[in-house]
Amino acid sequence: MLDLLKIEWLKIKNYKVFIIISLFFIIGVFVTNYIVYSVFDNIINKSEVTHVLLNKFNPYDFNFVWQTVSYTSGFILILPVLLLIILVTNEFAFKTSRQNIIDGWSRLQFVNVKIMLALIVSVISTLLVIITALVFAYTTGTHFSTDGFSHVGYFFLKSFSYNLIAIFISVLLRRTGFAIGIFFIYMGTENIIAQLLDVLSIKIRLNTGVDLGSMGDYLPMNASDGLLSFPRNPLKSMTSAILPTDYTSLVICIAIFYMILFYWMCRRNILKKDL
Amino acid sequence: MEILNLDRLSKNYGKIQALNQVSFSVPKGSVFGILGPNGSGKTTLLGIIMDILKSSGGSFTLFDEVPTEKTRQRIGTLLETPNFYHYLSAVQNLKIVAAIKQKDESDIERVLEIVNLIQRKDSAFSTYSLGMKQRLAIAAALLGNPEVLVLDEPTNGLDPVGIAEIRALIMKLANEGKTIIMASHMLDEVEKVCTHVAILKYGQLITHGDVNEILVNEDVVEVSSNNLEQLKKILIQFPGNVNVYLKENTVQVNFQPGTANLEEINKYCFERSVVLSHLQLKKKSLESKFLELTN
Structure with missing residues (x-):
């Protein structure tokens, strides 16, 4: 697999789009968190009212920082998704997917190296979140703590889940613009359905007393999305009051199930179809 | 040893029968021309052999073995169009090909010399003319000095000098004992270089055998x-x-x-x-x- 990844690196290391999107993502993670940090530091925590109301809460203090940075950075995971869609659909546009097989890769190697690329992108994104969290947390002067570090794991799940969906859509549609468009349409549609399912969950709870959890979290993207929230999010607190059962483990299992499903569908598509 | 052996190979695109139970063998050391008009199934046939298309029926062997990616690494192939990363140079593209084929990168200069692309070796593929792209594809096929070459319309897009050069190159490679499988609809090309020929029409194998028996000039x-x-x-x-x-x-x-x-x-x-x-x-x-x- 290392040899395959080295070849993948040869393909992308001189690609300007790869360099630009990667830089935007790295800068984006810092800038997004800096904006949130600044809002709390310069506005919310400087106002006596909000500072007291929030119980002198700083989301970048240790304990909270892992959750804050994981949640905030999740908004720009769209950048690695775009990068992966471009890289995978390029292979079909340039017909290099065919040439790689002709030259001596198996179809399985071709699909596995793309999945590995998605995994590496997720690992690097997660490392970036850890570094960002450490940088911001140390500026607050609080003592190091790993409490809440599980949210970094949830961020990894979200990143890998998004990346796998991106690769599946790319392998299925094979055209860059079309794949990016469908990814956004799917993301929007799933969010709407998730909201409706969440409302339904609350109705079922109120009418029958059965707590099924937030059913929107059982959908492919929302399974990993639902694990992340901003610390002390009042909306989340309200939902938790109505749906008190903790389904975190189940949602993690569902997220992993979807990842396996997307991998299987990518693999099937490449192994069975004409390239 | 048979380099390639086809046994009732078929391919359907929906209701269209692109290949219909095609069977023939390519002997070692031959220059084997696959002839046929446009749409006769030549590229489909080679696509199945190189595993980029899935057959609907039949089977084939390469080097008397069930084909795998390892057998494809022993073959230099130019199929239909030159397929390279547009933003990379000739050398960068050939490094990828060499890595996949598990061949030494030191061979890159040699193959670029053969196809007269050495002057433009560091230019991006997207800046190449059609003929230069075709030359690069031929260079990629020659990388690692493979014992078998599969060439689909190898002179496509080349100027008359380029056509003559590639024809001479094919003759030279054939004289070195390499097996060359070449799809073409250019009859003089086949007549000049091929020792064996198979003729396809609408996916049917019309005839195959020694070129002097099949395409004899009566x-x-x-x-x-x-x-x-x-x-x-x-x-x-x-x-x-x-x-x-x-x-x-x-x-x-x-x-x-x-x-x-x-x-x-x-x-x-x-x-x-x-x-x-x-x-x-x-x-x-x-x-x-x-x-x-x-x-």
Whole structure:
């Protein structure tokens, strides 16, 4: 697999789009968190009212920082998704997917190296979140703590889940613009359905007393999305009051199930179809 | 050893039968031409062999083995169009090919020299002309000095000098003992370089075998008299003819190359009370032979 990844690196290391999107993502993670940090530091925590109301809460203090940075950075995971869609659909546009097989890769190697690329992108994104969290947390002067570090794991799940969906859509549609468009349409549609399912969950709870959890979290993207929230999010607190059962483990299992499903569908598509 | 052995290979695109139970073998050391008009299934056939298309039926072996990615690494292939990363240079693209084929990068300069691309080796593929792209694809196929080459329309997009160079290169490689499988619809290309040929039409294998047997350039004698039916009847009895048929107020008599004797034909007819009003020797073109086979 290392040899395959080295070849993948040869393909992308001189690609300007790869360099630009990667830089935007790295800068984006810092800038997004800096904006949130600044809002709390310069506005919310400087106002006596909000500072007291929030119980002198700083989301970048240790304990909270892992959750804050994981949640905030999740908004720009769209950048690695775009990068992966471009890289995978390029292979079909340039017909290099065919040439790689002709030259001596198996179809399985071709699909596995793309999945590995998605995994590496997720690992690097997660490392970036850890570094960002450490940088911001140390500026607050609080003592190091790993409490809440599980949210970094949830961020990894979200990143890998998004990346796998991106690769599946790319392998299925094979055209860059079309794949990016469908990814956004799917993301929007799933969010709407998730909201409706969440409302339904609350109705079922109120009418029958059965707590099924937030059913929107059982959908492919929302399974990993639902694990992340901003610390002390009042909306989340309200939902938790109505749906008190903790389904975190189940949602993690569902997220992993979807990842396996997307991998299987990518693999099937490449192994069975004409390239 | 057979380099390639096809056993009833078929491919459907929905209701369209692109290949219909095609079977033939490519012997080691041969230059094997796959001929056929556009849409006859040549590229589909090679696509299946290189595992970028899935067959609907039948099977094939490469090097007498069930094919895997390892067997493909032993073959240099140019299929349909040159497929490279547009933003990378010739050298960067060939490094990827070398890595996949598990060949040494040191061979890159050699193959770029062969196809005369060494001056532009660091230019991005997107800046290349069609002919340069084709040359790069040929360079990629030659990388690692493979024992077998699969070339689909190798002279596509090349200028006359380029065509002659590639033709000479193919001859040189054939003389080195390499097996070359070449799909083409350019008959003179096949005639000049191939030792064996298979002819496809609408996915059906029309014929295959030694090129001198399949695409032999027959002598055609064109004769005419005031009674064509009688003329045809007596010429059918003429010794050595391959085929006799009527065509546009003449009778055409085909002979093996170099065996037609006009004097004998004239004498033969005269002795049977038929006076010829027209007698002409023509060489049957390869095109007409091909058309005869595919129509």
